[in-house]
Amino acid sequence: MPIAQSLVLDNEKEKLVKTSEKKSGISEVKKMMALKKHSESEKRRRERINDHLITLRGLVPSNEKMDKAMLLAEVISQVKQLQKNAAQSSEGLNIPLEFDEVKVEKLEGYAGNGSSSFRASLCCDYRPDLFSELRRALDDLPVHLVKAETSTLGGRTKNVFVFTSSGEGKNENTEARELISSVRGALSNIVNKASASAKHTQELYFPRKRQRVSYFDSSSSSS
Amino acid sequence: MPIAQSLVLDNEKEKLVKTSEKKSGISEVKKMMALKKHSESEKRRRERINDHLITLRGLVPSNEKMDKAMLLAEVISQVKQLQKNAAQSSEGLNIPLEFDEVKVEKLEGYAGNGSSSFRASLCCDYRPDLFSELRRALDDLPVHLVKAETSTLGGRTKNVFVFTSSGEGKNENTEARELISSVRGALSNIVNKASASAKHTQELYFPRKRQRVSYFDSSSSSS
DNA sequence: CGTCACACGTGAGGC
DNA sequence: TGCCTCACGTGTGAC
Numbered sequence: 231m232p233i234a235q236s237l238v239l240d241n242e243k244e245k246l247v248k249t250s251e252k253k254s255g256i257s258e259v260k261k262m263m264a265l266k267k268h269s270e271s272e273k274r275r276r277e278r279i280n281d282h283l284i285t286l287r288g289l290v291p292s293n294e295k296m297d298k299a300m301l302l303a304e305v306i307s308q309v310k311q312l313q314k315n316a317a318q319s320s321e322g323l324n325i326p327l328e329f330d331e332v333k334v335e336k337l338e339g340y341a342g343n344g345s346s347s348f349r350a351s352l353c354c355d356y357r358p359d360l361f362s363e364l365r366r367a368l369d370d371l372p373v374h375l376v377k378a379e380t381s382t383l384g385g386r387t388k389n390v391f392v393f394t395s396s397g398e399g400k401n402e403n404t405e406a407r408e409l410i411s412s413v414r415g416a417l418s419n420i421v422n423k424a425s426a427s428a429k430h431t432q433e434l435y436f437p438r439k440r441q442r443v444s445y446f447d448s449s450s451s452s453s
Numbered sequence: 454m455p456i457a458q459s460l461v462l463d464n465e466k467e468k469l470v471k472t473s474e475k476k477s478g479i480s481e482v483k484k485m486m487a488l489k490k491h492s493e494s495e496k497r498r499r500e501r502i503n504d505h506l507i508t509l510r511g512l513v514p515s516n517e518k519m520d521k522a523m524l525l526a527e528v529i530s531q532v533k534q535l536q537k538n539a540a541q542s543s544e545g546l547n548i549p550l551e552f553d554e555v556k557v558e559k560l561e562g563y564a565g566n567g568s569s570s571f572r573a574s575l576c577c578d579y580r581p582d583l584f585s586e587l588r589r590a591l592d593d594l595p596v597h598l599v600k601a602e603t604s605t606l607g608g609r610t611k612n613v614f615v616f617t618s619s620g621e622g623k624n625e626n627t628e629a630r631e632l633i634s635s636v637r638g639a640l641s642n643i644v645n646k647a648s649a650s651a652k653h654t655q656e657l658y659f660p661r662k663r664q665r666v667s668y669f670d671s672s673s674s675s676s
Numbered sequence: 677c678g679t680c681a682c683a684c685g686t687g688a689g690g691c
Numbered sequence: 692t693g694c695c696t697c698a699c700g701t702g703t704g705a706c
Contacts, residue, residue: 264693269685275522275696276683282525289532297681299498302505305528309512312535379604487678492700498681499698520696 328386330354330421334414336406337392346406347376347394350413354421356387363423364389367416373409551609553577553644557637559629560615569629570599570617573636577644579610586646587612590639595619596632 283298290304334350354360361380368375373393380389395409506521513527557573577583584603591598591614600615618632 278522279525282522282529285529299501299505302502306505306508309532377604381600381602
């Protein structure tokens with residue numbers, strides 16, 4: 231179709247110059263209006279997208295000077311990171327596992343003063359005397375408890391302790407190793423005692439939907 | 454600059470016709486190559502951006518059928534939500550406050566199925582019967598407990614529950630409001646009872662260093 | 677000069 | 692058909 235050269239776009243605003251002769255008139259102007267609508271609506275679309283990108287720029291820590299692709303990459307890593315954290319704090323870390331576990335480890339962060347801090351966790355079936363046993367065990371150890379946290383779900387319980395060594399020094403690493411192993415031993419005893427007396431092994435895990443959750447007691451039938 | 458009309462774009466592929474006279478030949482070819490480079494580079498840029506958008510599509514819960522703008526909106530709310538959660542769980546959430554507090558709120562994130570989820574927290578002095586009272590109170594309420602978490606520090610305790618409505622619907626918002634207020638009422642009762650019987654107000658807050666921490670019992674002398 | 681990132685207008689294809 | 696979204700090539704301005 232040799233309509234080429236028939237249209238020249240002026241640099242003036244929306245001026246349409248027709249150099250050919252035949253079939254002039256209405257259809258052309260209609261096309262133009264359609265095109266105009268189209269380009270305006272496309273502009274709106276771009277605006278919408280870019281507004282969202284601007285908003286996102288405000289949400290990521292790193293400041294202005296990033297192009298679109300970098301921004302999106304940042305957002306991606308941000309989301310991944312946050313999701314991981316959320317998953318950790320709501321699944322991995324705080325929701326009791328379905329198998330028994332004792333973990334003791336040194337925390338790399340500072341403890342404030344010189345002494346290092348530790349994190350111990352144990353996961354087992356819940357039983358009423360668990361907490362008093364734990365307290366007794368921890369009182370007997372040369373540790374300084376900083377934080378205790380327990381979560382209970384579906385008859386299982388997970389307990390996390392953060393503590394520092396009581397500070398009666400000798401070599402730091404030696405002390406840390408001894409402390410870790412004694413804490414681990416104490417907690418393991420408790421967990422093993424628990425599983426020895428475990429007869430109420432009902433609902434060790436739950437089918438992920440509509441599970442009935444009892445708070446601090448797996449046997450009471452509740453409401 | 455009257456270079457206008459000097460260039461006419463043919464509808465043929467990449468044919469550039471110069472209607473003026475001088476300087477024909479090589480420079481035109483160069484221009485063409487430059488244009489080609491340009492468009493290829495633009496294509497790469499678009500690819501980078503779109504790849505990131507694809508990745509993001511995989512990270513948001515809601516599935517495929519969203520256009521770019523909606524996707525970005527989703528990402529924005531997702532990021533905001535996760536940031537809020539992260540802030541909550543890393544700051545205020547886990548360390549018991551030094552003043553009593555009851556908070557119940559609707560969580561904005563999805564609960565998976567239709568029903569919304571809620572977060573209730575209360576902070577008060579620890580006392581031995583606290584947990585059984587809490588359990589009784591929660592059993593009496595039409596809630597479906599998803600997660601329970603308690604932390605204890607310096608004779609104070611903070612308890613956080615995440616739950617969904619039991620789903621016996623009516624209007625969602627109405628139900629949510631009623632649920633929130635009844636949960637708040639129940640928890641407030643417990644906290645107030647606690648502070649009423651509070652005589653052992655020793656060490657309500659601690660000087661941040663070398664505090665003595667008791668696990669689940671602020672009054673017993675331990676060991 | 678090249679190169680980069682952005683906005684624009686336009687064609688294609690889906691409802 | 693009209694309106695939408697998307698990809699493309701190009702114009703432009705900043706280093």
